[in-house]
Amino acid sequence: MKLTATVQRCILHWGEMAGRWGVSRSVAQIHALLFLAPQPLTADEIAEALSVARSNVSVSLKELQSWDLVSVTHVLGDRRDYFQARKDIWEVLAMIMDGRKKREIDPTVQTLRECVAESKRDHETPEDVKERIGTMLEFLEEVSGWYDQIRGLPRPTLLKLMRMGTRVAKVIG
């Protein structure tokens, strides 16, 4: 598997962004490779193309699967797993946002609920501090709920909304 210059550049950039995106370089590079690859690849092919250890590919693919960005297929008469990435860019975005919400927001909502409950029995914490915690919890719950709603809209509707841009403001008066 030789990578063309353009593809290489993309993969390298993905790797450089990995830290900011909150994944390891391998995960980002493998995702770039599978996203661009015309056909599904085996783990060995991935390891070779990116020059990383086979075991690293294995755990990275597991992570990509946990994000629902990569899935497994098979070819007849071949015992090996073939991996492919979602190609639909809208779905890729949705998976990343779902994953981030689950990992970055949900645990905090959970903790804040406990903090708010606990603060009821707490007479040390000033009222305005308690209030700030409560407000943040409400806010996160509201944004979360809104996301879940929007998330369920059919894509054509979403597209229409996006294309409208700020004109929605006019429509809703």
Added chain:
Amino acid sequence: MKLTATVQRCILHWGEMAGRWGVSRSVAQIHALLFLAPQPLTADEIAEALSVARSNVSVSLKELQSWDLVSVTHVLGDRRDYFQARKDIWEVLAMIMDGRKKREIDPTVQTLRECVAESKRDHETPEDVKERIGTMLEFLEEVSGWYDQIRGLPRPTLLKLMRMGTRVAKVIG
């Protein structure tokens, strides 16, 4: 500065989430502390409250300022800097989203532009791969542009939109 149990719990949770949020534990904890604190705090007070090195507080505060989440104030007759966090949760969200877009999206749009330009002169890369790169660029540019538009809407409009939830779908037909 003694922290109440509830406040402590919040700060510790923020610290635990830091890795996922893409900031260091200190940055997350300092932000939690300043967000909850009723009054601005000096760097020394922060260092003491969280038991971290004074120098660490200094660089973490710089990062929080780069996110526009923390600002400096002064009190008459006191040479020290006092730090305060934005208390408006909507603005906090806006600053975080702006910062993430700038750090996580914009550089990739830039690189993809170069990749697409380069791919014009590239006869090795298969057409469908080039197309996938181009599609991703267009997609990111569209989403970016949409974000910038929405970002500029006045908050009451945004709130109204959120509260409508999926009913916007009906309004736009």
Added chain:
DNA sequence: TTTAAATTTCAGTTATTACTGAAATCACGG
């Protein structure tokens, strides 16, 4: 200026995370 407090920088250390390669496990055809 001079001086002292406040802040920042930075070299060195510690902690965390990512990666490798060998060994163990799994899965299937014979």
Added chain:
DNA sequence: CCGTGATTTCAGTAATAACTGAAATTTAAA
């Protein structure tokens, strides 16, 4: 159920990021 190839696990190592404390710099009052 044995053997072979595919995959995963995991202990050790490498790479990266975070943090500390001392030294340097800045700031402003005297």
